[in-house]
Amino acid sequence: MHNVLRCAGQFVFLAAIMAFIGYFSSRPVYRQAPEGMAQIKLSFAHGAARKIDCRKLTSKEIAQLPANERRPNTCTRERIPLHVQLALDGELLYDDFLEATGLSKDGPARIYRKLFVPAGPHTITARLRDSKRTSGFDYEATHQVTLAPAQNLAIDFKADTGGFRFR
Amino acid sequence: MNVARQVLRRGFDLAEGVLGRAFPPAWNPMLNLGALGFFFYWIITVSGIYIYIFFDTGVDKAYASIEYMTHEQWYLAGIMRSFHRYASDALVIVMMLHLLREFARDRYRGVRWFSWLTGVPIMMMVFIAGISGYWLVWDKLAQYVAIVSTEWLDRLPIFGEPIARNFLSPDALESRFFTLMIFMHIAIPLIALAILWIHLQRVTKPRINPPRGLALSTFAALMVLSLAHPALSQAPADLATVPGNIGLDWFYLPLFPVLETQPGSLTWGMSACFLIIMVAMPWLPPLKRARPAAVDLDNCNGCARCFNDCPYNAISMVARSDGTAFEREPIVNPDHCVACGLCAGSCPTSMPFRRLSDLSPGIDLPDHTMAALRDQTESVALGLSGPGRIIVFGCESGPALADTASATVGVIPLNCIGQLPPAFIDYVISRDLADGIMLTGCRENACDARFGIEWTIRRLARERDPYLRHRVPRERIRTAWAGVSGTRSLRAALQSFAEELKELPQPAPSQGHPRTNPEPVDA
Numbered sequence: 001m002h003n004v005l006r007c008a009g010q011f012v013f014l015a016a017i018m019a020f021i022g023y024f025s026s027r028p029v030y031r032q033a034p035e036g037m038a039q040i041k042l043s044f045a046h047g048a049a050r051k052i053d054c055r056k057l058t059s060k061e062i063a064q065l066p067a068n069e070r071r072p073n074t075c076t077r078e079r080i081p082l083h084v085q086l087a088l089d090g091e092l093l094y095d096d097f098l099e100a101t102g103l104s105k106d107g108p109a110r111i112y113r114k115l116f117v118p119a120g121p122h123t124i125t126a127r128l129r130d131s132k133r134t135s136g137f138d139y140e141a142t143h144q145v146t147l148a149p150a151q152n153l154a155i156d157f158k159a160d161t162g163g164f165r166f167r
Numbered sequence: 168m169n170v171a172r173q174v175l176r177r178g179f180d181l182a183e184g185v186l187g188r189a190f191p192p193a194w195n196p197m198l199n200l201g202a203l204g205f206f207f208y209w210i211i212t213v214s215g216i217y218i219y220i221f222f223d224t225g226v227d228k229a230y231a232s233i234e235y236m237t238h239e240q241w242y243l244a245g246i247m248r249s250f251h252r253y254a255s256d257a258l259v260i261v262m263m264l265h266l267l268r269e270f271a272r273d274r275y276r277g278v279r280w281f282s283w284l285t286g287v288p289i290m291m292m293v294f295i296a297g298i299s300g301y302w303l304v305w306d307k308l309a310q311y312v313a314i315v316s317t318e319w320l321d322r323l324p325i326f327g328e329p330i331a332r333n334f335l336s337p338d339a340l341e342s343r344f345f346t347l348m349i350f351m352h353i354a355i356p357l358i359a360l361a362i363l364w365i366h367l368q369r370v371t372k373p374r375i376n377p378p379r380g381l382a383l384s385t386f387a388a389l390m391v392l393s394l395a396h397p398a399l400s401q402a403p404a405d406l407a408t409v410p411g412n413i414g415l416d417w418f419y420l421p422l423f424p425v426l427e428t429q430p431g432s433l434t435w436g437m438s439a440c441f442l443i444i445m446v447a448m449p450w451l452p453p454l455k456r457a458r459p460a461a462v463d464l465d466n467c468n469g470c471a472r473c474f475n476d477c478p479y480n481a482i483s484m485v486a487r488s489d490g491t492a493f494e495r496e497p498i499v500n501p502d503h504c505v506a507c508g509l510c511a512g513s514c515p516t517s518m519p520f521r522r523l524s525d526l527s528p529g530i531d532l533p534d535h536t537m538a539a540l541r542d543q544t545e546s547v548a549l550g551l552s553g554p555g556r557i558i559v560f561g562c563e564s565g566p567a568l569a570d571t572a573s574a575t576v577g578v579i580p581l582n583c584i585g586q587l588p589p590a591f592i593d594y595v596i597s598r599d600l601a602d603g604i605m606l607t608g609c610r611e612n613a614c615d616a617r618f619g620i621e622w623t624i625r626r627l628a629r630e631r632d633p634y635l636r637h638r639v640p641r642e643r644i645r646t647a648w649a650g651v652s653g654t655r656s657l658r659a660a661l662q663s664f665a666e667e668l669k670e671l672p673q674p675a676p677s678q679g680h681p682r683t684n685p686e687p688v689d690a
Contacts, residue, residue, distance in 0.1 A: 009189025013196070014388040021256045022396040026414035030424055032311060033409040043332055101324075112321060112329045150409045154336040167336045 037116040038147035040093075040124070042086055044157035047108040048100060048130040052076040077106035083129040083137070084111060086155070088122055119149040126155055126164045139163040168451065175271035180652040183610050192611040192648075194381040200265035202377040205363075206385065207258040212356070214251040218244055219353075222303070224345040229305040230403045237399060249393030252416075255297050257389070259418040262293060270448075272564070272615060277456050278369075278479070278505055280449035285366040287445045292359035297419040299352040303345065310334070310404035311413045312420065315427045322431025337406045369503055370617065371480050457582070458533040459504035462497050464488075466516045467529030469495040472632055473510035476585070478617035479503050482510060482530075497530060507616035508532050508586030512623075515633050517588035519544070535582055544591065547577035548600035555665035558601040559657075560587050562608030564615040566654040576661055577601070584608040585619030589626045589635035596643055602668045603643045607657055610650035620648055642671060 033039060054075040062070050079100035086094040093115055101107035123144055127137040139157070141164035147153060156165045183197045190196065196203060221244055223232035236244035266286065269275050275283035301312045317331040333340055367373040376382070401414055415423065426434050444451070459481070460473075474482045474497055481503035484495040497510075510530045511517055517528040519541045526538040547558060552574055559578045561568045568578040581587055584606055595601050606623060614620040625631035627644065647653070647660040 006189050010384060013186065013189055014384060017257075017260075018253075018388045018392040021253050021260070021418075022392050024417040025252060025256050025398070026416060029412045030415045031412050032427070033411055039409045041335060043329065043335055045328055045332075101327075107327075110329060112318070112331055148408075150411045152336075152407055152409050154339075154406075156335060167338065 033150050034116055036119055036149050038119045038149060038151040038153065040086070040088075040115045040117055040153050040155060041113070042084075042094065042115070042126070042155045043112040044155075045108040045110040046082060046128070046130060046157055046159060048079045048082045049132055050075055051078040051080050077104045079105055079107075079109070080130075080132060082109040083127075085125075085127040085137070086115070087125040087127075088117055090123070090125075093117070117147065119147050119151070121146045124153075124155075124166070126157075128157060128163070130159075141166070172271055172273060175267060177652050179268050179271050180610070180650045183613055184650060184652070187610060190381070193378045195610075195612060196381065196385075197264070197268070198610070198612045199374065199377045199381060200261045200268060202374045203261045203381075203385065204258055204265060205375045206377050206382055207254040207261065208356075208360070208363075210250055210254040210386070210389070211258065214247040214254065215353075217247045218251060219349075222349070224303075224342060224349050226305070226340050226342045226345060229303060229345055230400065233304050233400055237397065241397065245397055246390070246393045249396075249398040250389055251300075252398040253389055253392055255300070256416065256418040257385075258293060259297070262290060266290065273454070274615070276449045277454035278481075278501075278503055281369050282366055283449050284446065285362055287442075289359050289362050289366060290445075291442075292355050292362070294419060296352060296355040296359065297416075299348050299355065301416065301419070302348045303352060304400050305345075305404045306400040307402045307404060307410040308413050308415070310406065311410045311415075312423065315423050319426045319431070319434065322435060334406055340406065369480055371478050372618075457506035457535070459501040459506055460499050460508070460510050460530050461533050462499060462530050463527055464491075464496055464529075466527050467493075467496060467514075469493040469497070470515065470529075471495065471497070472513040472515065473497050473530045476509045476513040476618065476622055478507065478509060478619075479505055481505070499530070505616065506532055506534065507583040507619065508535060508581065509583060509616060509619060509622060511537060512583075512586045512588050513633060514588070517633075518590050519588075519594040520590065532582065532586070535586070537588070540579070540581075540587075540591070541594075543579055544595060544600065547579055548595070551575060551577050551601060554602070555668040556601045557603045557605055557661060557665060557668070558595055559605040559607060559661070560584065560591070561606070562615065562619065565608040565651060566649045566657045568607075570654050571658050571661055575665060583614065583616040583619035585614070585616060585622045587623065589633055589639075592627075592644060593636050593639050596639055602671070603645065603664055605645045605647060605657075605661060605664060607647045607649055607653075609648065610653070611648040613648075613650065640671075643668065 054073045057072060057074055061074075062072070065071075081097040081099050083097050084094065085092060094113060098109035098111055099105060100109050121144070123142060125140065125142045128139040129137045131138050139159070143166040145153060145166070154167050156167065157163060158165065179197065183195060186195050186197050192198070218236055221232055221236050221240070223229055233248070236248055238245070269283065298312060298316060302309050302316075314331060314334050317329075317334065320326065321329040321331050333344055367375070377385070415421075469484065469487060471484050474484050481500050482497045483500070485498055487493050487496050489496070511528055511532055514528040514530050517526075517531075517537045519526060519537070526541055528537050531537055544558065548556075551558070555575055557576045559568060559571060559576060560581055561578060562584045563580045563582060565584075568580055572578045587606070592604050595604055608620060609615050611620055622631060624646070626633060627635050629635060645660060645664045647657050649657045649660075
């Protein structure tokens, strides 16, 4: 009888542990996106204009350089911040100046931003200024889209392929 | 810290006690956490090798290949997949319990810092290996895990292009990423195994395999779980959508919702703090160390019993240095010695009958010498009166000995019960210092010094040197492996033992029990 009880105890313990493992290996479920919302993911890396424009070196200056360092132009490293805006149905969702990366601020500015918006038809406008102009934007794109719940709309940017891409 | 340790210690002791009612002492899962960890590791390895045969690392094919295993070949690959997942979850459970139990028993400070410190990277690698495994399924959960992991990494300003951009949209992801992940998923557990080997370097005879019965029953339980509730994929990953409802594995991913929603400075800061605390734990605060065992070559013949009994690889045998005819001598590594006293308990010169010369064994604890133990035994015996006198030799990590002392019960604390040479039992009984002896300490198979209880039981049973002499009446010896919360059960055991002792006939001196005027005996 004692052995039967011990076996029963072992069975109960192992069954409880396995039930615990079985349940918590996939439950309770976690909801990532709010109900009825879609996600816009704005992400790209882009280098803005240099803070001080490149200058052509004179022949005298080039001659003074060591032979292995001779080049036609000289440039400072630092880049200006990138101005990025994202508007949804005319209302600004995001508006920021992105600093260039790197210790000398000579790398591309980067953004990776997730925004939850209500599902449904929207007009999305993305703008970017990477030059030293003080008003307006160098790139702007508007996209009409009907976002389904839980849809993920990625907005990327590549200057050499024409600017913003909605995908 | 002490309060937390005490609370946890009582909790573990209680759990060990409850499980001890269902399982034989050797099978108690709570006392085989490390061995079970190894067992699950091997299950994960074997099942992983099998499912890797059918796994396709292509971004479009990974999910389909796992679906094939789960549904088409459910009877083998599907079960292997379930084994792989559930054994991984079980590994996390036993690993965390093992960590908490070592903390609760204060077995992470002092010379034990090494095992704790080497355990920290193992813990991290188990989690990284598990998390990388979830990427490979490439279902909704994998998508969530991949995106949150990479976004979290991107919050460190060390990467050029954000890694999370790999998951920006369906066309952004390449199969190359899966190749990298499978490499990580295989390489990290292998590195963890190498560190596990280092982790065990300072323990003698590490228990890396659970008892066969426990292994078989655990395996059977995993099999039943795998058949009744097979591991399934969630909907296939689709980077054009947000995963929505996700069935998280809460053993590996409980912090993912936090990593996803909280600022990087907070999550990385907390992670760094946690890691620093884990690494610094053995010195928070440092353990007040007892002095390590010391060898007295004048009384040592190099028999190597101490070397054989040391649980922490603290003793090695080297060529004799004192010019005597003996071949070898023990040397103690103070960085490994926990001063448990098992070596002194095993030394044949730990002989309390010695009167013509000092009681100075070949190896002894400077802070808890055999001579002091004999003096204390005699002093405690003097204070006992009445029938059924009992001397309790007990481990300090066991029940509260002082609470059991009375006019008929004298208590003598030891660093570990294995510190008691069997000759002391003979000494107490034959000198009529008490009518009976109770040996107590941690729960059976849960000895704080690993082998104290096992060596004691085997010494009493004359299976391990030094043996308890034949002449000692076994009915005058009791053991109660009660654990830290077992004071009440020890008291009850003492009460019934005292009653039994009263019923026993007084042994005659002619039977080898000199009750008065003992003759001096030298070892």
